[in-house]
Amino acid sequence: MTDAGPHTGSVESFRRFFGSEQDELVRFCWGLTLDHDDAHEVAQETMSRAWRDWDRVSAEGSNPAAWCRTVALNLVRGMWRRQQTARLGRGAIETQVLVERARHADVETRRDLDLEQALAGLPQRQREAVVLHHLMDLPVRECAAVMDVGVSSVKVHLRRGRDSLARQLGVEPGPAGEDRVTGPTGQNASVQNATDEEVPR
């Protein structure tokens, strides 16, 4: 980064990027935190860092949106660490908030709140994988890059996250199950041979 900061041309490119990506970034952060304030804070911090390093983030061949997702994910992880160190159980807090919202919600909204509550109860990596793949519509390979884990690990996280959510929400996955993620037992070959888009049976 030069001492003078980004050049005029890159200012314009950043503003275009900011305008087109800010909502998606907030949405992503909300999926991870299930909290509007936290999501806004993380997204704002992420964009600030992107602006600070824009010449590098936007260099030819790079993917600024993916960079932002990785930074946001790391910020959320850091937030979770500090919260858990303070022993304010995140799941407990979110449950309390969701219970309050449910009291005033209609049936459809309560279903959404049930999903939020179930999502809040997932382990960290499972929640990340579910949000990246199902809310952000990222292929498994990109999920792995953002989460900094192997592709097979993402598939395991997705399978367990989906199964956990299905159990809690009383959902029976469809018979075709083209998106169903399977466990590794006895099917490691199929897990490892699957394409990035496919999450095998």
Added chain:
Amino acid sequence: MNGKAGTREAGSRDGDWLTERLHRAAETAFDSAPARPLEDPSRGMSDGADQHPDPSVVHLAERPPSGNRRAPLLGLVAALLLVVLAGAWLLWDGTDSVSSLDPAGPDGDPGAPQVDSEEPMQSEETRPPAEVVAEALENTLSTSWVAEVEVGNEDPDVAPSSATVTYHPADPVSGRPYNTVLMEGPALDRAELALSGEPRVVDECAESDMPPCRPGAWAVQGSWNAQDYGVSEDGYRDRMEAAMTLLPNVDPTSATPVGDGAYEVVLSALDPCDVNCTARIQVADGRVVSFMHPDMGGRLVMDFRSFGDAPAVQEPASSDIVEGPLRPGTLCEVTLHVAVDTDTAAVEQAVRELESQMGNTDGAALMRAIREVPGVDDVSTTTGDGATCPELRIGFVANR
């Protein structure tokens, strides 16, 4: 949220129940409480972010810890209850201790318990749990040991696999613990997973075609058959890596006795702690003899059967906690969490000196060293494994 998010399509996962419900839940959430738009940082932020004259260092706006902002009355009540219970425990424990001591004491204060060398040592059951667990962790992490590890997954038809784990405390030179996992099975001669860096580990990994032994690298003798263990190779490695970093991250102050020398504990450093970050340890004879962690979808039970005779090291391994990726090479970016009144210029200078002295080819070691800089409360990074960059960028965030 604008219309873009509202008209989003599920793409290749059209018809998938979870995709549809997540998208709908997001729309509902933002419809019921519309998000504030972000401020474009290129136009200058109006909510108080300080811009340091040096573009390589940005002093970020103060922000309260997010969890506290939403801490409900429930959290305060829970905290008060813990304080009351801790106080009751100490009073009960102190009363028993004081009653067995010489009431005169050096200062005549019956409220100041002292250890009388002729009195029997307090048993682990009567000492504060935090003290018992802290001592056990110190003894366990400062000596070498061998443990039998049982790893299973959710499939009831697959028997858990077992492995032998060896642990050596931090090498005084590298400052990093040396762990290996030895697995044996009918279809496998021997597979050894090297965790943490240490010269001996590199020698043992010389036969492997994996990269030089860094945390998570495999040294395989024979063949690896994931089906025999019921977990994928990546899954097993994730669990072993998690296990090796979990024990040093037990928070002794969180210890809650559950009987028979067992304690429920909280794990304070949570990456890669993937699951609910609690565990159960068993203490006997001043050491951790069992560690059980409800791993993601499986179980991980470590029974520490024997303790080696490696010389004790002065520095415990508890500082081997790396925020962010487990295997950063070159450290490209680091965010330092400091108090509001910290002299960030002095901290930055100290970090630059460390960078100059140590070089920047072992990101994990550099991060550990930065963590010890006076004034630094916490360190995190967005640097990914294998990243390269011309310089280390330093950022600060002030926590209240």
